Amino acid sequence: MVNKEIMKVFSIKRYNLPLVGVNIVFWFMLIIQPFLFRYNGPSTTFSDNFFYRILFNNLVLAVIFYLNAYCFFPLYFKKRSWLTYLLFLVLTCVIAYFLMKYVSTDVFPSKRKWKKSPFTDIFAFFFILGISCSYRIIVDYFKTEKYASEKETENLKTELSFLRSQVSPHFMFNVLNNLVSLARKKSDKMEPALLQLSSLLRYMLYEGNQGKIALNQELNYIKGYIDLQKLRFGDDVEIDFTVNGEVDGFMLEPMILIPFVENAFKHGMGTLESPKILISLLVENNTLTFEVENEIAPIGESKDDSSGIGLINTKRRLTLLYKNSHWLTVNSENQKYKVQLKLKMHD
Numbered sequence: 001m002v003n004k005e006i007m008k009v010f011s012i013k014r015y016n017l018p019l020v021g022v023n024i025v026f027w028f029m030l031i032i033q034p035f036l037f038r039y040n041g042p043s044t045t046f047s048d049n050f051f052y053r054i055l056f057n058n059l060v061l062a063v064i065f066y067l068n069a070y071c072f073f074p075l076y077f078k079k080r081s082w083l084t085y086l087l088f089l090v091l092t093c094v095i096a097y098f099l100m101k102y103v104s105t106d107v108f109p110s111k112r113k114w115k116k117s118p119f120t121d122i123f124a125f126f127f128i129l130g131i132s133c134s135y136r137i138i139v140d141y142f143k144t145e146k147y148a149s150e151k152e153t154e155n156l157k158t159e160l161s162f163l164r165s166q167v168s169p170h171f172m173f174n175v176l177n178n179l180v181s182l183a184r185k186k187s188d189k190m191e192p193a194l195l196q197l198s199s200l201l202r203y204m205l206y207e208g209n210q211g212k213i214a215l216n217q218e219l220n221y222i223k224g225y226i227d228l229q230k231l232r233f234g235d236d237v238e239i240d241f242t243v244n245g246e247v248d249g250f251m252l253e254p255m256i257l258i259p260f261v262e263n264a265f266k267h268g269m270g271t272l273e274s275p276k277i278l279i280s281l282l283v284e285n286n287t288l289t290f291e292v293e294n295e296i297a298p299i300g301e302s303k304d305d306s307s308g309i310g311l312i313n314t315k316r317r318l319t320l321l322y323k324n325s326h327w328l329t330v331n332s333e334n335q336k337y338k339v340q341l342k343l344k345m346h347d
Contacts, residue, residue, distance in 0.1 A: 049108035049109065049110065050108075052108045053103065053104050053108045053110075056100070056103050056108070057100055057124075061124060061125075061128045064092060064093070064096055064125065064128055064129065065128050065132045065135075068129055068132040068136075069132045069135055069136045069139075070136075072088050073132070073133060074136070074140075077133075078140075093122075097121050179193055179194070181232055193228060193231045193232070196224060196227055196228045197228065200221065200224050200225060200228070212251040212254075213252065213254045214248075214249075214251060215247045215250040215251070215283070215345075216248065217254075219247065221255070221258060222241075222257060222279075223241070225258060225261060225262070226239055226261070226279075229265050236274070236275075237265075237275050238274065238275070238277070239279070240276070240277070240278045241279040242279070242281070243282075244281070244283070245282050245283030245284050246283055247283050250288070251345075252288070252343065253317065256314065256318070256321075257281075257290055257341070259314040260292045260311070260339050261279060261292060263311055264277045264292050265277065265294075267296060267337065275295050277292070277293070277294045278291070279291070279292050279293075287344055288341075288342070288345050289340070289342050290340070290341045290343070291339065291340045292339045293337070293338040293339075294337050295337075296332070296337050318341075322343060322344070325343065325344035326344065328340070
């Protein structure tokens with residue numbers, strides 16, 4: 001169990017390569033700095049042993065730094081095994097102290113007798129351990145933030161996939177109602193309606209699952225849906241659909257506009273003798289303005305009182321995909337229902 005924990009801690013895949021690179025450069029410069037900036041003045045001469053001792057001491061401090069940062073601190077301190085953590089630190093520092101003392105006296109001895117206080121090494125240990133703990137806390141903080149951000153992004157992707165999966169059944173439910181109406185009338189328009197439905201389904205299956213599509217594709221889909229509705233209602237409904245501005249070259253999320261049109265047909269027919277639906281799209285200054293207006297029957301006289309999921313679904317998708325770049329207003333007064341969507345287009 002302990003071996004698995006240690007392997008997990010030292011797994012190189014868990015760490016950011018730029019961070020590893022910065023650590024390597026920092027400690028390499030610190031360890032060899034006695035040789036980079038060595039100074040032998042007229043009155044001061046340092047032996048090679050002096051530089052070797054500094055190099056070895058810095059190397060030992062680097063080992064203590066990483067043992068604490070990547071082993072002792074995550075395995076014991078963060079799991080609140082503070083006594084075990086303290087014992088490992090003391091044991092490591094004691095071994096390091098006697099090892100440094102042995103190297104200084106027997107391997108690279110000094111020609112002069114220096115009176116070095118043991119508190120100098122103790123202070124160095126405390127300092128490097130403090131820096132090591134701070135480093136580890138900062139690294140863990142950024143890892144936690146990165147993980148939270150990735151988790152939030154993944155959750156949003158999952159929610160968007162779920163919302164998109166709801167669009168198709170909702171659309172099919174509305175269209176099949178239209179076909180049922182035509183079937184009851186034994187209308188000759190049944191075959192063209194099925195062909196039109198086939199075209200719309202092709203769009204939903206292939207373009208509807210893409211991340212971004214051309215605005216023209218969405219407009220063609222809306223026109224196809226309107227044509228399908230005309231097959232059902234014929235001259236019983238007046239539809240005015242206008243498109244202005246430069247729509248070429250703009251991209252947007254698929255099936256983000258159609259729910260507003262569906263809603264107009266679903267709730268705009270009611271018991272009105274000659275309902276009218278106005279649909280307009282304008283692209284200007286890199287902003288799309290989409291408006292849908294329909295008359296509504298007096299309260300209690302609508303043929304379809306079901307609320308559906310279309311608009312709720314679309315509002316949530318707009319919030320997720322265009323958080324700070326869309327403005328949606330809905331007004332219902334004087335038996336008229338009007339939706340206006342302003343969308344900052346994504347190039």
